[in-house]
Amino acid sequence: MANVTLNVTDNQGNATGTVEAPAEIFGFSAEEVQSRIPLIHQVVVAQRAAARQGTHATKTRGMVSGGGRKPWKQKGTGRARQGSIRAPQWYHGGTVFGPQPRDYSQRTPKKMKAAALKYVLSDRANAGRLAVVDFGVSEAPSTKAAVAALTPVTENKFTTVVLSRENVNEWLSVRNIPTVHPIFADQLNTYDVVTAQYVVFSKEGFDAFLAAKAEPAAKEA
Secondary structure, eight states: OOOEEEEEEOTTSOEEEEEEEOHHHHOOOHHHHHHTHHHHHHHHHHHHHHTOOOOOOOOOTTTSSOOOSOSSOSSSSSSOOOSOTTSTTSTTOOOTTOOOOOOOOOOOOHHHHHHHHHHHHHHHHHTTOEEEEOOOOSSSOOHHHHHHHHHHHHTTOOEEEEEOTTOHHHHHHHTTOTTEEEEEGGGOOHHHHHTOSEEEEEHHHHHHHHHHHHHHHHHHO
C-alpha cells in the first residue's frame, strides 16, 4: 500500500503542487472499502443515534389529570362499561405505548470510529474527490474568494471543508456558503465525510489532521 498523492490548488483553482497522504489513512483500495461497508454503516448509525435528544414524551392514562370517578355505573345504562374518562379510547385520554424519554446512544469503540473514518477518506481519495486548497484569505475573511477557490475543485457540490483551529478567516469565509460544511480537523468524523461529495482540506487543516492521527500511533508504539 503506497502513499496517496493529493493535489494542492491555489485560490483560483490552479494546481500549485502536491502533498503526500499516508497510505494507512488514505490508501485503502476500493475493494477493501467495499468489504468494510457494514463497519461504516454501524458507525454512522451510532453517530446519528447519539445526536438524538430523546426528550419526546407522551402522557399515559395515569399521568393525565382527572378521570378518577367512574363516568357511569357498570350495568343498566345500555352503554359500554367505562372506568375512567382518561382511558385511551376517550378524547383527552392517555396515550398507549407512546414515546418516553430515553437515551439512544450506542457504545462504539474508538478503534471502530478511527477505522471507519480511514475507509471513507480512502473512498473519497480513490474517487478523486479529496483535495487540499489554499484559500488565500489569511489577511481578511472573504466568501467570494473562498467560492473562487472551491468551485474549480468541487463544482459546487456539497463539500466538507476541514480547517485547523488557526484558520479563523477561512472559517468565516466558508461558513455562509450553502454547499459547504466547515469542520475543524480534530472534529472530522465518518458521517461528515459520508454525507459530502467532496472533502477539502486547507493546508493547515491537513497538517493538523495528520498530527492528530500521529499522536495515538506514537502512544501505542
